[in-house]
Amino acid sequence: MTDPVAAFAAEVGPPEAGAVVAVGGRTEWDVGGPLDPDVEVREVRAPAGIVAVEAADMTVRVRAGTTVDELAAALAEVGQAVALPSRPGATVGGVLAVGRSDVRRLGWGPVRDAVLQVRYVSADGTVVAAGGPTVKNVSGFDLCRLMVGSLGTLGLLAEVVLRTRPAPAASRWVAGEVDPAALLRRLHRPSAVLWDGTTTWALLEGHPADVEDQARLAGLPDAPGPPPLPPHRWSVRPAEVYRLAAAGGLGAFVAEVGVGVVHASVPPPPRAVDPAVVRLHERTKALFDPTNRLAPGRSPLAGTRLAAAEGGG
Amino acid sequence: MGQTALVSASQPTVAHEALVADLAAALAPDRVRTGAVELDLYGRDASVLRGSAAVACFPLDTDEVAAAVRIARRHGRPFVARGSGTGLAGGAVPVGDPVVIVTTKMDRILEVDVDERVAWVQPGVVNLDLTRALARHGLHFAPDPSSQQACTIGGNVANNSGGPHCLAYGVTSAHVLAVEVVLPDGEVTVLGGLDPEPPGLDLRGAFVGSEGTLGIATRIAVRLTPDPPAVATLLLDFPTVEAAAETVSGIIADGLLPAALEMMDQPITRAAEEFAHAGYPTDAAAVLLVELDGLPAGLADAVERVGRIGRSHGARTVRVAADDAERALLWKGRKAAFGAVARVAPNYYLHDTVVPRTRLVEVLREVYAIAERHGLAVMNVFHAGDGNLHPLLLFDARTPGVMDRVHAAGEEIVRVSIAAGGVLSGEHGIGLEKRDLMPLLFSPVDLDAQARLREAFDPDGVANPTKVLPAGSRCGDLQSVPEGVWV
Missing domain, CATH: 3.30.465.10 (Uridine Diphospho-n-acetylenolpyruvylglucosamine Reductase; domain 3)
Structure with a gap:
């Protein structure tokens, strides 16, 4: 065999x-x-x-x-x-x-x-x-x-x-028009908090009685599930979500509150990557795949740009 | 006391004096040390190994670390970073007369963002000091090694440290978002980021646990964990070690994920009780310390289930701490365990292996048999919930030939752990202690892949050389053989 x-x-x-x-x-x-x-x-x-x-x-x-x-x-x-x-x-x-x-x-x-x-x-x-x-x-x-x-x-x-x-004994989505930051602070370790600029969703999981309590604390009715996610994916500091949303550059969006992933209809701008990090990538690739035979053309650094030499991370 | 001299001390030469002068000019004369006593101190860590440092320096910030690295390079010297030196595997023991870069003066908490639950700290911040500083915000740093009163966050990053509460919350890697590092060529960059998906490879993840061989962490962004809304601490005592170990397996198999699940056998329970007066039952063959946390209903359910599982395996009593004072007392016994051993034997050797949690009973039985065969007393106090064994072999270093027996027994413990599907180390790391045992776990091809990662960061092998990977790991690459060596 x-x-x-x-x-x-x-x-x-x-x-x-x-x-x-x-x-x-x-x-x-x-x-x-x-x-x-x-x-x-x-x-x-x-x-x-x-x-x-x-x-x-x-x-x-x-x-x-x-x-x-x-x-x-x-x-x-x-x-x-x-x-x-x-x-x-x-x-x-x-x-x-x-x-x-x-x-x-x-x-x-x-x-x-x-x-x-x-x-x-x-x-x-x-x-x-x-x-x-x-x-x-x-x-x-x-x-x-x-x-x-x-x-x-x-x-x-x-x-x-x-x-x-x-696997959690109970799992429940709730949703309503509440401030996502305040909701995140109020709940104990929710599995997800999502926000589209108007509505906030939360996924509550755990012991059924605790989920019930958390839903009551959230003050939100049940929802069928998370909203559909727009196609493009941004990665920002969690607090940056609110500034980006206010600036309007995301188009339609669903933000993962407390995480910083934002699903948006507008693609993210290229991320800046430090030249030293780029060099580490090049050396790692050359040592692990010296003949460039593994997925040639594809790169974990796709969609990035070289950061200016000065200024720091 | 049974220490192994690895290399001879460096000689005061013109070249050496020039190195020291350059460091003194870049840092400050009083933060560059060459005294015999200090070099002896920085020639060792908490293991039984010792090396020799050419010079020890104490930078205050990133620029000074980068300067020290560049000066070491210019003078053709390797460098070794260290924090408090609490490591048990020789990871910080200097080999080859390197410049030792001590980070303990880089001990500032630079920034705490309570809303984003992240803090930037310098590497020399002591683990427990960070958690104490965060207490008023209802936050803490989850990794809590037994040495947390002394060990530094930089050391935790180097070793990917664990601790009792890593069972539910994960080891250091899961709590480090970004690391500013001085690379082995003296350049400074940031690996990872404060956003969830930094672009590129997870070099942050590769750096954490690399034992100082990929560069030096100079600023660390750590994730802060909210304190749990409710906590319950239980002490269960058992008539046999097997019953306690079976209870551990039973708790995990029942789908419970305690915050901590610690086991102590009778000898260590007695020692700890005499020392800490925690009210531990000294007639029990083994005790389990179980911590559960979370929201009230789930917590009450978990407390009930742990008690039931324990009793079904023969627990004589299930004591639930009534208040914070009793909780603290139960933990005091556990945390004082290593200190308590000093009252029993003049020396001990602490091991660290991991086995699948379903194999605890049989591996523990083997550990007792190995110690007996070598005529050594053994105590077990360990992170049972993770399957992370910590057998302590007790001895008196003045007994002729005893170290040979200690080392032989230790290697056998490693071998039975790996034979049971386990690994070499759960939290102490490889360092020098287990470097040459790496082939027990990894094939030459596996080791070669690890050596490639190291080479990507440090092509010249100047960052903490000779650690983690056994000589010859980079197979088939003649360029990595030092000049003048016959192959």
């Missing part, structure tokens, strides 16, 4: 096998910019399947090609959940490679914190393991964090161990 991860590595092959890109559900395919049109890039898919739900240890080992929804369904059977964003067709490897959380980040934390161990196929075509299967681990350099959000440009995720959490 061949290990599917080893088979995936064989499919990726050595550098001589040419450029490759890992494809998941293509739900966030545009992030990081287009692939280099002048290079023939072979599409590969990470293996799928849940290897082990370690319910008593609150971890799960899953192959990167598994859809997030399939993983969520398997965890729901044991009363657990994982902090990955769910979109139809999105894969575990895909959402980790992109690294973006969903609207529950306020309560569930960023996706990067859910990853305990990664096994990825390197540009050499070999399987590399980083991190460890336990919930706590400081053994060596934290390549797990480096891989999350690297868009498949440093290695191709094949299998991961994720930290799970108890």
Whole structure:
């Protein structure tokens, strides 16, 4: 019986096998910019399947090609959940490679914190393991964090161990026209607070009686769910949301209050990146993918501009 | 006392005097030290290892750290950053006569933003001082290592430190939003950001836990955690260690996520009780200290479930602290545990491994057997909820040959932990202590990938050299072999 991860590595092959890109559900395919049109890039898919739900240890080992929804369904059977964003067709490897959380980040934390161990196929075509299967681990350099959000440009995720959490006993959206900052202060660890400039939504999760209490404290009626999210994604300091909204540059928007992600109809301006950080990116890429065969053209720094040399961060 | 000399002390030479003079000119003469006593002090950390520093300097701000790094480079010296030196794995022990850059005078809390729940601090701020300064805002810094009265935030970043309350709240990496760093070439930049999705790779995440090998943190933006609305602290006592360990697994398996879940076996419980008078039952084979927090209904439910799970595994009593004073007393015993050991044996060696929480019972049994085989007393006080074991091997360093037995037993503990699906370290780091054990956990290919990350930040290997990765990790790269070495 061949290990599917080893088979995936064989499919990726050595550098001589040419450029490759890992494809998941293509739900966030545009992030990081287009692939280099002048290079023939072979599409590969990470293996799928849940290897082990370690319910008593609150971890799960899953192959990167598994859809997030399939993983969520398997965890729901044991009363657990994982902090990955769910979109139809999105894969575990895909959402980790992109690294973006969903609207529950306020309560569930960023996706990067859910990853305990990664096994990825390197540009050499070999399987590399980083991190460890336990919930706590400081053994060596934290390549797990480096891989999350690297868009498949440093290695191709094949299998991961994720930290799970108890699924909340009750989960309820409420909404109304209230001041979002005041609502955030009043509630204890809501899973989400969203604001579109007029209406504020909150996701309350936990023990049913506590959710009831928090809903009463919020003074808001139930809502069917979060509002539809405009297509473009801004990342700003949480307090900056109000200034941006007042300035009117966002168009229609839904802001993740207390987090700083803003979903807007207007695309964000290019972010400034310090030249020293750009150099670290270039060196990292050159060392992890010397022949530039992993998703050539794509870059975690797409949509940024070089910051002026002086002025600081 | 069983210390291992790694390198000889540096000689006063013309080159050395020029290095010291340049540092003194860039910082201040009284913040550049070369006295034998000081160099001895900064040649070690809280481990049993010792190295040797060429010179120790005490910068006050980012510019001075950058200047010290550039001067070290100009003089062809490596550099090693350190905070309070509470590390237990030799991560701050200077190897190769480096410039030791001590951050303890960089101890200012620069900015606290209560609304955004973020603070910028200098690396020398002591962990507990930060939490104390935040108390009036109803906020705290969640990582709480046992050394929190002495260890610095910069050290926490270097080691990705943990602590009892990391079970529910996560380790240091989850609480660091951005780090201003002096890179090994002397440049200053910021990794990460105060917004949720800074552009590019998560270099912040790569930096946290890199044990000073990727540069020096000079300002740190930490996430502040709101104090919980309600807290319950429970003490459960058990007739056997197994029953306590099974209760830990049972609590996690039941879907409970306590804020902290600590276990102490009988020898350490007795020592702690004599020291702290916390009212611990000294006839119990093991006790569990469980802290739960949250909103009232969920909290009451969790307290009831923990009690029920404990009793179903044979807990003799379940004591729920009645008020803050009793809570503080129960924690006092736990936090005083390491100090209490000094009354039992002149020396101890503290280990740190992690195993899956479902394997605690069998691994603990192995730990007792290993200690017995080597004729050593052992005490266990640890973060059970994380599966993070901390066996203390007790000894008298004056006993001939005892260190060999201590090291042999320690390595066996590491091996059984890894065999059970565990890892080398949960919070102390690799440093020098476990560097050469890294191949137990990682293949040559895995180590090579880690070495590439290090090389991206520090191509010349001047930041805290020889730490974390065993020699030869960067396989197949002849350029990384020092000049004059035969391959």
